[in-house]
Amino acid sequence: MNRILCALLVVFTYCQQASSARAVDVDFVRDVRPILQQRCYPCHGADKQKSGLRLDVKSEAFRGGDAYGPSIVAGNADASPLIQLACEADPSLRMPLDSPPLTAEEISTLTRWITEGAVWPEDADLASVEDKRDHWSFKPLTNPIPPALNGNAWVRNGVDRFIFDRLQTEGLQPAPEADRVAWLRRVSFDLIGLPPSPAEVDAFLQDQTHEAYERVVDRLLASPRYGERWAQHWLDVVRYADTHGFEVNTERPNAWPYRDYVIESFNKDTPYDRFIREQIVGDALAQDAATGFLVTASVLLPGQVGQDAPSMRLARQDSLDEIVVNVGQTFLGLSVACARCHDHKFDPISQRDYYAMQAFVAGVEYADRDLKSPAALARRAETASLQSELSGIEQQLAQLVPLARSGQERGAVNSRLNVERFPETRAQRLRFVVLATNGLEPCLDELEIFTTAGVNVALASSGARVATSGDSTVADRHERRFINDGQYGNSRSWMSSEDGHGWIEVTFAEEHSIDRVAWGRDRTGEFADRLAIDYRVEAATASGEWLVVADALDRAKLIPGKERELQTSRDGLSAAEAEEAHRLQERKDQLEEQIASAAVGQTAFAGVFRTPDVIHLLLRGDPEQPKEEVVPAVPVALGTAAAPGASELQRRSTLADWIASPRNPLTARVMANRIWQTHFGIGLVETANDFGRNGARPSHPELLDWLAGEFIRSGWSIKQMDRLIVLSSVYRQSSRHDEACAAKDADVRLLWRYPMRRLDGETIRDAMLDVSGRLQLTMGGPGFDLFDKRGGLTGFQPVETFDESGCRRMIYAHKVRRERDAVFGAFDCPDGGQSAGRRRESTTPIQALNLFNSRFTLEESAAFAARVADDAGTDVNAQIRRAYELAFNRAATAAEIADAAQVVTEFGLATLCRALFNSNEFLFFP
Template sequence: MWGTVIRPLLLVVLVSLCAWAQDLPRQMSEIVAANCLGCHGAAVRMSGLDLRTRESMLKGGKSGAALVPGDPMKSKIYRHAAGIDQPRMPPDKKLQDWQLTVVSRWIGTGAPLDKPVEAADTRKAMAAMEEKPISEEERQFWSFRPIGRPAPPAVVDVGWVRTPIDAFLRKTLEDHKLEPSPAAGKRVLARRAYLDVWGLPPTPAQVDAFVNDTRPDAWERLVDQLLASPRYGERWGSHWLDLVRYADSGGFEYDRDRPDAWRYRDWVIQAIASDMPYDLFARLQLAGDEIAPDDRNALIATGFLRHGLDHNVKSEMTRMDELDDLVVTTSNSFLGVTVGCARCHNHKFDPIPQKDYYRIQAVFFSTKNHDVPLVEEEAARRFKRENERIDDLEKPLKDAAEALKKPYRDRKMAEERARLPEYVREALRTPAEKRTEGQKLNVIQVEKTRNFSEADVVASMSDEDRARLGDIERQIKKLEGARPERLPSAMAIGEGGPKPDPSYFLYRGSPDSKGSLMRPGVLSVVARQEPEFPPPPPGARSSYRRKAFAEWLTSRGNPLFARVMVNRIWQHHFGEGIVRTPSNFGKTGERPSHPELLDWLADEFIRKDYSMKAMHKLMLMSAAYQMSSDDNAAGIAADPENRFLWRMPRQRLEGEIIRDSMLAVSGTLDEKAGGPGVFPFIDPSLFQGSSGRAWAGKPDSDPSTWRRSIYIHSKRSIPLPMLDVFDKPDGISSCPRRNRSTIAPQALILMNNSFVRFEAKQFAKRVEREAGADPGRQVELAFALAFQRAPDAAEKATAVKFLDGGGESLADFCQAIFNSNEFVYAP
């Protein structure tokens, strides 16, 4: 009986399975057509992979075969679809379980596919990737709305309000039943303001002058005095240099020095110190060569676009990476949005289409690095002619030297290659244009890791050839010594001419997958009307696209420009921005704690003609800035993060300001401004063995190194340890806000670093010189210089007792001051 029932059932199952297996090719074709051919089909073949036929799957792409019939777990097409290998494919959605089952079963049955997979409308699907409409709701997100002018609110405690800023803050405090901290004392205010505006502590005489000034406008006079000094430009210039990833070297493995990068640094300092309007400040950095092509300072300003990394290998992809750096740094710095997230797809969170990314990229696509001699044209021509003359004389000598060394180098190379595996030797024998991706990688690895140097080649030469080589090298050295000194130059940006290079929409961000030709554009979500990009004027040397973009960027129609900058200024004065994510005003960033205040400040910034000094003064004159930083129980309980600003936040000083403060209080600070960077001492063991990197460090006792830290040569691969440990940015990417780490190496470097110890001894010498031998007076002077206050009775008694120990106790005491929280924090 059971057999009578089971046999028909088995027959039904077998027939169903057979039909299902026969249907696998159709189902597989549908899955591939719907999910894969947009990037791996007739029009686009990312990574060289075509998935339309069984044969093309077997051939594979740059990563090898995509299909191993009969074995799903060895087939890349399955492993990436299932997420076993990364990245998961397709990248924008996950295949359903039944689809993965079809892929696995199809491969397991031998991957039958009798005809090519056809995508019904690939071009239409690809074109759809280039379009993303922006809704009115998306335009109404807080940061994309036009800037308003909210009226300062009415408050109960009118007497506390000194500026409109205070009205907004006091209203929030009253709404949350919080009281502001009392006003800080004048000595505290003096230390706070000098460190904030100059980045240096005030001298005892400067503090006393302010404390003893009884005029009602004494604070305003001090603020004006600080803002009028070149020291202000040095302090606030460093904030901007963080943002634009400034460095004096190119990064990556070789990290070659950039001997003229400092001119951009000096331009920034001078522009800020002179209160250049922020809109002009921005326009010159983006398009100085198009705005004022004959103005050397305008050309230097375009160094903003030159401070990305130097790629060691030039290719279409590295060029795309260079352009990405320009798009990302520009959008982060001036717009405060993460446009870079739209390089490969529409932004996942913000209304930034991928097309916007490539329209902005088109603005910069024709740019070329351009080192501009800062001399008269005739001097530049003479320099070029003389160098060409020496090059012509050196060429036959260099060719002769290479001819002498080549057979010996080839012999060394042959000996080394004989020890390599056969597959590597095969890669080396294969002509470069015919090598697979794997063979190319093998060749690169061999060339990078060869076990002999040029010195070994020379050592293996015969005595006769070595003598001839020595004679040739002496002649070359003599010619090199006759070269003219290098001309002063500006690291600038130019273009090849008025006709822009064509740029394209790239599907998935791949240069292998070009879409439509891109016209220059701006951020669609805030540009209801597309700005014009007019043709360049007659005789132009560039496309003038950057000038048009900069004019839109700084226009009133772009609400992000002013909002982002006033938030940055606020952040550096008050420790945190009104928006705590200063380069992310999008949906994944934080909302403003005081949105009406932010809009009022942005509108006021525009009304003040983008004067940064006007905004500084407005903030410093507020009652909020002049509050004490002391805690109180009610404030901590209700607002532990101080988002409503019921007290002035205490701020840890940056490493540069800690170092500069040591120089200032010890009396060794050299206030010389500008010029090439200096090289303080760095222990060579920290960078020995690095690809030819060098640091021309001077001893701590060398006065040439006693400059402000902004003038230290900034080499990406060799950070100054004292600055590095206190969170100085690495210069790789834009840094809108420094980390505030608290780690043991900070204390260790203040105790053990040779510079800190040297400055402690200089501090002790100054104290002894100015206070005499009396320990009590020494303690009072040390406190006045370092903390801008007198010691209390207990502090003085403890310090005097310590100084009675003799020996180097005064230097030890001065170093202990450097180690104190009071020294490394602004009050």
């Protein structure tokens, strides 16, 4: 009704004008701007731009907001959202909100102005819009020359020249050089995340040559421990974890190959530009596991998403968003996600730019993929050989164990693996019917159906389709699709929705001659509940009639703990035959375990690729409101790289080439800053993940650009950059406090001393294990458990006592998203939910309580004490000296020995060791 009145008002106004002669044209400054100032600027002016709409600047006003396109359509008032919203009948939509509506006269003025062409003089703006592209990080590298500082003995390399020049400018002086042991501990923790051994300390102190420092650095850079240390920094940024996240948070059992790839890449010093390309297009570079980068973040898998179309579209948008966010913040240091719903408020990234970035990765899916590395191919060949031998063993057993339905008792129903043989039957369908279980709903990890030639025709990859009586779905753990996916274990199983019974029907791609089915409850041997103990196997004949070909009648009664024992007492076997049957069964068990072991490392949770989705710009980021299609292209303000009409792989290759180009203004700067941060605790740019306009400016902009240039000139070598920094005089400074310097630079951003910082949680744990003598240096493979379960909703109970496998470096722990380690998680370990570009250091009471009272600390203190006693014997003073050597890499003073002797005498050596673990000297960089 309100719109009708507006229209009538406009008509009446023009009629009046027509009857009295030509009315005076509406003037923007005199007539229009006062209305906008009073009624519109409070929500759409310089200070606030609701819905992305700004009306005090001509270019912004004509561009419009996030939702409606151009707000002003010159010459057409009816098509202009400015007029439409002012005349809206619904008070919740009418503009201005929460204010009286525009008067009829105001609407008439605005309508006439737009109809007459919406003339807005170029010099009529009261404000200006800052060019978002005019920002230091978006400009090319400046290639600065280090200050000369000729004759300055403090200067060792270009890093020192920039730092010292700034210190002079600010009237500051660098701190004295750290003592050799302090530097050695510092550089060891920095480069490998472990303290030096007493022998390494002695060797360094005895080496008085000029090359002593260089030799230490080269040794550390060559250590396999280096990759483990650096990978921790990288995995923080990319949000790596071993679960999928969100509410269900199920296990991601094959995520670890990406973690191992990262460790190996840093150890090999893979050039950073190659490292980028491998993580985006590793499937084309023989590095399949590297594409785990694309899918490191949280995701809802298909079984966790509502099956209605809107839910699936939203889930797909969320998964693509995670990839774009990962690429943007990791490599470019930009928060591109802000442009999902509207143009970025601060950086020159439009909503169109965001969806054009999405189009580069529109063919990426989150799933397990077969690895094609030499190691994986070797394991696959080994598995095939073992499976061939297993098939032969089963055939030999079949000659000794009566066929199904013979009326004779044979092996008991087995929770791990059961084989039912029956006379050759021609069929295209087979049904496995569960009649009873040993409790609750039946669960099967895999149903295999073999032809007479030994081919499993039940596999989904062979075209077989599955129907069931009902599914008790637990997303990514118990789903119908897992019953014939070729993978074993409870985490890849099907569960019926019916208590005690259910059925599975498999339809083959074509008719086959079959003679055997194999099935198990959980072939990893972890679970034996929900086991089908009564069942029948039916095959459909050519006429469609169902024929029972096997059942459980000739199985022995289930005896818990003896499921694998062959029952030969009533088989009519001779003693020799029974002995042979048991020998074959034992070999069969060995083969099954070997096959399970060989399967590890053949697959990885990584990018899986298909024909890209068609990507549309989405109104307010809503997949139910698609607008025009967009093609792959980088943000307009940052470069030129597009791949319209390209294949899926070509799209990702174009993206990778643009990011890894030395001409990209962000890539080298962002990584050089991350490298600097690993050595000083804070980057030259404090906001390591945000180089945009909302991020911090660099403390030393010339040094940052020089480092980025050196990085490129070194062949993108991270190890060369590490070497450059840790051999500088800046890095060699002591952490001695100076009141005068602190008064000018309390945060030590100008680096007049080495900034004191605490070890991160993983390094504290690793160092405790190293000092106690229990650290296991086994590399790679599935992680050890920090909790009593590897994924799920809630209720994670921490593991408190660890065997040897749990004494590996903490980077090899199975990382549950959103669950921090019970002891060391308090030391600001990220939970894998968000990218941790830089770890913040908090100080809380729980840290001290955990580190003093936890079972882990008590056990490592006891192990530390046992090691000291073995090394030093029973003399208390000798024990104290040895404990200080191991924990602090120095000799104990006479006063320390006197104080510690009382503790050891009264409370025991383990108590002293426990105190050393809790000391600041152990927990902080020197």
